[in-house]
Amino acid sequence: MNAKVRNKEQQTSEPTKELTGSGMLLEALAHEGVEVIFGYPGGAILPTYDEIYKMGVRHILARHEQGAIHAAEGYARVSGKPGVCIVTSGPGATNVITGIADAMIDSLPLVVITGQVATTVIGTDAFQEADILGITMPITKHNYQVRSVEELPRIVKEAFHIATTGRPGPVVIDLPKDISLETGMFSYDKEVDLPGYQPTVVPNKLQIRKVVEAVTEAKKPVILAGAGVLHARASEELAKYVEQQQIPLVNTLLGLGGFPGEHELHLGMGGMHGTYSANMALHDSDLLISIGARFDDRLTGNLAHFSPYAKVVHIDIDPAEIGKNVKTEIPVVGDAKKALEMLIAENGQPGDNAAWRAELKAMKTEYPLWYQEDGETIKPQHLIKMIYEETKGEAIVTTDVGQHQMWSAQFYKFNKPHRWVTSGGLGTMGFGFPAAIGAQFAEPETPVVAVIGDAGFQMTAQELSILQELNLPVKIVIVNNASLGMVRQWQQLFHGERYSNSLFPIQPNFVKLADAYDIKGMKVEKLSEVRSALKEMLAHPGPVLMDFRVAKEENVYPMIAPGKGHHQMEGIKP
Numbered sequence: 132m133n134a135k136v137r138n139k140e141q142q143t144s145e146p147t148k149e150l151t152g153s154g155m156l157l158e159a160l161a162h163e164g165v166e167v168i169f170g171y172p173g174g175a176i177l178p179t180y181d182e183i184y185k186m187g188v189r190h191i192l193a194r195h196e197q198g199a200i201h202a203a204e205g206y207a208r209v210s211g212k213p214g215v216c217i218v219t220s221g222p223g224a225t226n227v228i229t230g231i232a233d234a235m236i237d238s239l240p241l242v243v244i245t246g247q248v249a250t251t252v253i254g255t256d257a258f259q260e261a262d263i264l265g266i267t268m269p270i271t272k273h274n275y276q277v278r279s280v281e282e283l284p285r286i287v288k289e290a291f292h293i294a295t296t297g298r299p300g301p302v303v304i305d306l307p308k309d310i311s312l313e314t315g316m317f318s319y320d321k322e323v324d325l326p327g328y329q330p331t332v333v334p335n336k337l338q339i340r341k342v343v344e345a346v347t348e349a350k351k352p353v354i355l356a357g358a359g360v361l362h363a364r365a366s367e368e369l370a371k372y373v374e375q376q377q378i379p380l381v382n383t384l385l386g387l388g389g390f391p392g393e394h395e396l397h398l399g400m401g402g403m404h405g406t407y408s409a410n411m412a413l414h415d416s417d418l419l420i421s422i423g424a425r426f427d428d429r430l431t432g433n434l435a436h437f438s439p440y441a442k443v444v445h446i447d448i449d450p451a452e453i454g455k456n457v458k459t460e461i462p463v464v465g466d467a468k469k470a471l472e473m474l475i476a477e478n479g480q481p482g483d484n485a486a487w488r489a490e491l492k493a494m495k496t497e498y499p500l501w502y503q504e505d506g507e508t509i510k511p512q513h514l515i516k517m518i519y520e521e522t523k524g525e526a527i528v529t530t531d532v533g534q535h536q537m538w539s540a541q542f543y544k545f546n547k548p549h550r551w552v553t554s555g556g557l558g559t560m561g562f563g564f565p566a567a568i569g570a571q572f573a574e575p576e577t578p579v580v581a582v583i584g585d586a587g588f589q590m591t592a593q594e595l596s597i598l599q600e601l602n603l604p605v606k607i608v609i610v611n612n613a614s615l616g617m618v619r620q621w622q623q624l625f626h627g628e629r630y631s632n633s634l635f636p637i638q639p640n641f642v643k644l645a646d647a648y649d650i651k652g653m654k655v656e657k658l659s660e661v662r663s664a665l666k667e668m669l670a671h672p673g674p675v676l677m678d679f680r681v682a683k684e685e686n687v688y689p690m691i692a693p694g695k696g697h698h699q700m701e702g703i704k705p
Contacts, residue, residue, distance in 0.1 A: 147318040152280045152311040153182040156244065159287035160188075162319045165215050167191060167206065167572050169199040173219025174259060176246030178311040180217075191572070191601075194593040196223055198565040200230030201591065204239050205569030208552045209527060211364065213240040213294045214569065220246040221259030224305075225266065229559060232270040234301040236556030237385060238362060240294040241301035242287075249309040250278065263305050272300030277307065280315040292323040297330030298449040299362055330448060334465030334473060341461045342420065342444050343479035349418035349442075351487045352378045355401065355430075358385035358555070359423015359447060365468035366390065366548040369422070372471050376481045379491050381409040383424045384540055385555040392524075392544035398491060399500075402430040403691045404537040407498035408491050410689070410697035413438055420444040423467045426456040427556060436696025446470045498703050500541050502685075507657040511535065511610050511681045514661060515542040518580060518608065521665045526550065526578045529567040531587035532558040534616035537687045539582050561590030567605045568597055578606065578669065585611040585638065585678075595648040598674035606668050607676040612683045613638055620686045625693075645676040654678040 150158060156179060160168070168190045172180040183190050193199035196218045203214030214234075218227055224245040234241045248257040267274050273293050275286045283306075290302040346352055360369050366389050373380055373396055380390050381401040390397055399406030401413050413419065419441040424430070426445075431437045437457060445453045446463040453462045463470055502512035515538045518526075528543055529552040530536040536553055545551050552570050554562040567581035588609055598605055610616075618633040645652025651671055655664045655678070668675045688702025 147316045149314055150317045151178065151182070151314050152277070152283055152306065153178040155280065155283045155315070155317045156287065156306065156311070157182045157186050157188060158317055159284050159319060160215065163287070163291045164212075166212075168215045168217055169193060169202045169206070169569065170217035171196050171199055171219070171223060173223045173246060175220035175248055175308045176217060176223070176244075176306070176311075178308065179244070179246070179306070191568075191597065193565070194596050195591065196226035197229060197561060198591050198594040200227040200241070200243065201233075201559075201562050201565035202569035202572075202594075203241055204230060204234055204562070205529060205552050205566030206573045207234070207239045207241060207569070208566070209549050209570045209573035211362075211549070213242050213291060215242050215244070217244045218246065219259070220248055220263075221261045223259075224261055224263045228266060228270070229557070231267055231301045231303065233554055233557040233559045233562065235270045235272065237554065238299045238358060239301065240299035242290050242294055243301055243303045245303060245305050247276065247305045247307040250307045251309065253307065263303065267303050270301075271303050274303040274305065276305040277310050280310055280313040283310070284317055284319050288320060289323055289325060292325070293328065297328075331450070331464045332448075332466045332469055334446070334463045334470045336473065338461060338463045339470065339473045339477060342463065342474060343477045345418055345442055345444060345461060346376055346378070346420075347480045347482050349482045350484055351416045352418040352420065352482060352484055353412045353416040354378050354380040355383065355413065355419060355421040355424050356380055356386045356389050357383040357422065357424025358389075359467045360386060360389035361548055363423065363448070363467035365471050368468055368471035368475065370394075372475050375475060375478065377484065377488065378420070379412055379488060381405070381412055383430055384553070386424060387540060388545035388548045388551045391546040393546055395492070396488070398495065400540050401697075403432070404541065404687050404689065406495075406500060406541070407689060407700060407703045408494040410691070410700055411494060412491055414697040416441045418442050418444070420446070422446045422470070423448070425452045431456065432691045433694050433696050436698065501688075501705055503705055504658075505682065507659060509655070509658050509661060509679055509681045511538050511612070511685055512542050513658070514608075514610065514679055514681060515539050515582065517662055517665055518582070519543045521662065521669060522578060522580065526580045527552060527567075527570045527574060529553065529563045529570055529579065529581045531560050531563040531583050532617075533560070533584050533587065534612070534620065534685075534687050535582055535584050535610040538610070560584075560587040562587070564588060564607060565591050565594045567607075568594060568603060571603055571605050578604075580606045580608055582608045582610060584616060585609050585613065585635070585641075586615050589639070592644065595645070595650060595676075598650055599648040602673045604672060605674050607674070609641060609676070609678045611638070611641075611678055611680050612685070614683065617687070623686070641676060641678040650674045650676055652676045652678070654680065656680045
């Protein structure tokens with residue numbers, strides 16, 4: 132918020148002053164250092180938008196509220212700062228529900244401000260009224276409805292504190308219109324007093340020593356590193372610990388980038404479409420050290436077969452996750468960065484795992500990720516590999532959910548943290564493109580490539596208007612297989628090739644769509660044209676939309692079928 136951002140000393144020394152509720156909200160956002168807001172105006176939130184106009188706050192007008200909140204998610208994922216989204220009541224609020232749920236399950240810090248009808252008519256089915264507190268209660272870390280103007284500054288302060296501490300997550304502030312117009316005395320406290328909310332940050336030292344002893348005794352240790360490493364900004368500590376103890380590492384889908392993808396001890400992504408070496412390491416290990424991962428079903432496969440020989444260490448900021456899905460012998464509650472710092476400081480004696488490392492290295496060589504070329508047909512795996520090569524691994528890559536997501540996770544090697552932006556737990560189509568917009572605002576100087584499916588792109592394609600308006604240099608790569616790719620794959624493998632409503636016999640002309648928004652568009656259908664097209668895309672200073680027509684019936688492999696374990700992967704070789 133430019134000049135309106137204040138340091139801590141200014142925050143605490145400024146005298147109280149009289150402001151409207153909307154003025155208090157914007158002043159509080161300035162105190163929190165908010166740089167950009169994503170949103171969409173409407174009746175109940177108009178007083179707040181009037182203040183946005185008066186104060187000159189940087190606001191990005193999405194063309195749909197879902198686009199606004201996914202952009203806020205992308206901003207939060209890359210910057211580590213809370214994404215801020217402002218929408219109106221009723222349909223404005225309900226249109227951000229998907230994004231709130233997405234942020235909740237993927238632990239993204241958001242502060243979502245929703246307009247609400249006046250307190251005098253709440254509960255009367257007033258125009259554009261919705262019970263946003265009731266609707267969002269299961270999918271927020273916390274939510275508020277402001278009932279008096281005096282409490283608004285405290286609520287904003289608490290909302291940012293809750294969203295960004297402990298396990299990050301979304302917080303909703305529901306602001307009735309009459310409260311936003313009332314006046315009161317504004318002051319902003321430095322400290323937050325929430326006796327019932329005290330996340331454990333520093334782990335118990337005795338538990339850390341148990342981990343050290345377990346590592347010394349282990350012959351086949353493996354680290355499972357999840358998004359908690361990234362949220363804690365602990366990538367350097369993780370790399371130092373891995374080097375110190377020489378422990379092979381597997382990433383979860385959301386943990387990619389938390390450890391260099393080209394490191395010799397990196398085994399790749401684990402889970403349903405993980406690498407052979409990663410999944411076999413999880414299955415055969417005698418010590419599994421999970422750091423900031425929640426053992427979701429796409430990672431574990433059939434729990435009856437999950438890491439059957441391993442003693443499990445689970446390091447997590449959220450105690451509710453420990454023991455929830457997988458029996459844990461050594462629980463460690465705390466921040467991943469603090470835990471890794473304490474483990475490094477202990478400098479324990481590494482176990483004798485040289486034979487294990489050699490075994491896994493041989494697996495990586497014998498069972499690499501693969502695909503088969505087919506003349507001039509563009510194989511999606513090869514497309515992702517070439518994007519990686521042409522960007523030199525430096526781009527921020529965003530995706531929706533589905534086949535293109537898995538191929539991106541497999542074939543783009545993330546050597547730096549906070550370069551991978553995807554919808555994990557909720558699996559939200561329409562996420563990737565607006566998330567790329569938010570990511571570009573988070574890092575304006577870094578190339579951002581939205582790798583998305585032809586189906587998911589059409590869910591939020593209207594956000595092309597933002598690229599047109601601001602000349603935002605987001606590069607859109609449509610992996611176009613004329614289908615709901617992952618749905619089609621499952622119908623092929625598990626539903627007798629009955630392709631019920633998953634194929635698109637007719638598609639829009641995406642190049643003409645780009646042209647309608649004055650954006651450079653290209654269609655590429657031959658493998659020999661891919662590399663030059665990518666070079667042209669990346670060299671262009673503004674936004675570009677690329678429609679790559681890829682093999683329509685390509686499947687994602689390896690794959691762990693439903694009900695199977697890591698040792699029962701299919702498609703590990705051509």
